[in-house]
Amino acid sequence: MNGCNNAIAFARENRERFLNEYRAFLRIESISTLAEHRQDVARTAQWVADQLHLAGVAHVAIMPTAGHPVVYGETKGPAGAPTMLVYGHYDVQPVDPVDEWVSPPFEPEVRGDYIYARGASDMKGQIFASIKAVEALSKQGPFPFTLKYLIEGEEEIGSPNLGAFIDEHHDLLQCDFVCNCDAGIHAPDVPAITYALRGLAYFELEVRGAEKDLHSGLFGGSIHNPAQALCELIAGMHDADGHVTLPGFYDKVRALDAEERAAIARLPYSDEEWKAMTGAPALWGEKGFNTLERIGARPTLEVNGMLSGFTGEGSKTVLPAKAMAKISTRLVADQEPGDVHDQLCAYLKRHCPPTVTWEVRELTHGKGAIMDRKTPAMKAASNALETVFGKEPIFKREGGSVPIVAMLQDKLGVDSVMLGFALPSDGIHGPNEKQYLPNFLRGIETYIHFMSGLGA
């Protein structure tokens, strides 16, 4: 425990430097989905590798994939000691709508207790806190466990090359469990550990009418407007009670048992706070479930984007040739993402009229996961959170998707401890993403306590 206390002291002494390095990390525009940022993504990988090296990780390598590279690190512990693989990603989401950012997304700005930047919360802040914990601990002597790092650059585009990477480096990545830092807690002072994640299946649906855009006066009303047809199809994807209508969508959904519903009911939550946090005029959702059940335990379908015809300023009297929607589903444990593609196509075959044509492209998918809450690593994480936050963490189901968790269960046979410090109100993926700075610092200390507790 002396090592731990000294590491905590080191982290506190180096707080300003850590924050400056965090800012530098946030300045690199590592948007993985945009081809024009390929060089920025590569620079970010190099930056992260340098940080691992600075933190005392013995072997660090930037390893190529068919897409953006993986940053790998390793420090061997004593023979027979457990092995922990820390997972994170260094890429970020695009920044549009960019004109809604108060400060530029890649010029981190501290306002009050928050730092604002794309990636501040998702997840540069989290993975960087873990690296700083490793730096603080490695100053105190050899690690009592084997530490591995796997930090990818394609999480925000669905990790298209990670599966092949894990297969190719199967032996290198062997471990007893994963610490996944791409996670959050429930509220600023409410520590939490996520034990269930939703899967994702994300599609682009295009509906076509005429061969090209036509004049809406000369042709409108004589052929089916594809924007209207798309609206009709999307409108039909939920029934009046908010259930998703894709055929078979709920077939494999695991029912919530009474014990879990009771546990969810005990979580700190109020409809009024949720309304205030989102700014929506009212809540909405699947009938028969409350908000936390809808988010954590039920599959959902969302329109993520929609585009057709003329969308500039003013008026253009065009009858569009096509209309496009990005549609994604969040899936719970036991649902197969691959099935959703078939369900969506079955829905379209049944409901799309012969007056337009449709095409579906699957953009990304990943399975949901549910973890054992009683492992030694879970216990160590729980103890660390309780020590730093002064209260026992809650165990929660997460609405978001971390497909890597299911992938690591499948490919390496290991569970993940979800340990990160993002907040639901951080605005990740949207404008003005932020990280609550006190928890960035508590995060470093939590990782120090957690790792110190692993060798015990």
Added chain:
Amino acid sequence: MNGCNNAIAFARENRERFLNEYRAFLRIESISTLAEHRQDVARTAQWVADQLHLAGVAHVAIMPTAGHPVVYGETKGPAGAPTMLVYGHYDVQPVDPVDEWVSPPFEPEVRGDYIYARGASDMKGQIFASIKAVEALSKQGPFPFTLKYLIEGEEEIGSPNLGAFIDEHHDLLQCDFVCNCDAGIHAPDVPAITYALRGLAYFELEVRGAEKDLHSGLFGGSIHNPAQALCELIAGMHDADGHVTLPGFYDKVRALDAEERAAIARLPYSDEEWKAMTGAPALWGEKGFNTLERIGARPTLEVNGMLSGFTGEGSKTVLPAKAMAKISTRLVADQEPGDVHDQLCAYLKRHCPPTVTWEVRELTHGKGAIMDRKTPAMKAASNALETVFGKEPIFKREGGSVPIVAMLQDKLGVDSVMLGFALPSDGIHGPNEKQYLPNFLRGIETYIHFMSGLGA
């Protein structure tokens, strides 16, 4: 008639020069709706004024409005002679989707019998043909009628300042009838005169949910997705039989009588050709009416554009804060465009759920019109078409809107002769807009015969 024959000869001798000037006209990017083209629009007005001057029009002026200027021209005829006001516009529609143009929209290219460019058909080709007819005629001696030109630069944005201009210059614009060149014929060898036009009411509808874009995994399924809500609202704007459901939408629609239905049935038309022309997989429309009735005699509602959330390449798991649609209605005689705004709002009040908010902005509107087919000017136009095309023109109802026609009826008390040579297949407002060149040349000759016939 000697003057007429000499003018025809002059037009044939100067064909190459006329085509080169037409090309120069098409090269100027007079997109009235885009602020960045303001200078181009002004340059176009100057170019048109120069052409009127070159054509022998005695008094030419560029006259300011609160928006883009009007080009005015006048040549006085003998005392007691009739006065014709020629109407046209020199502005054009935007060019998106620009990547679907085979040749750049402002680099006119002749392929086969067609010239391709934005504005080739709508309506630089038409107004320019009339100006060249005036040039040919003015070489032959004084006009037997008073000629006035009113060429505006804001037709494609709904002529927001034309009403005030006409009011301000009410005396200057006095005339016995209008020749509106913003018109077309039915097929390459089927001359036609439009005697009815549809009105237009064009709106932007915005639906809002959360205050800002949110993560679709963390919030999706707990609040109403505004893109989904917009789809639900748009889907409900037509019933299963293709009727528009806005309350009161059909209240003032004038029923088609048996005689008009019979006249429409005699027009050259086939469903197969219409399908081939549009490229749509099937026809669609209001039950109880055929295509030409739907286009010419029934009001319709179209989605002209739609935008929400992430529409770039790849996937972004965002729950959008808002969704927008451009929605326009085409109206038939007796429907009041101002009523449609109220009808749309009434529909939204009735059907928009409390889980989202909505806002409607009216972007533009204009009334429909129906004209007397038996005036001397109509007769002169009919004769001219028969002389040049070798067959009697058909009289037709037009699906498009030329709100200026109703405006001139209201403000100056005069009817319009719709005389232009665009074709339904010209692709106006869309990519690869074209003009059938043989009819551009026949158009010049038709205008020559028409004007020669007026003094008689």
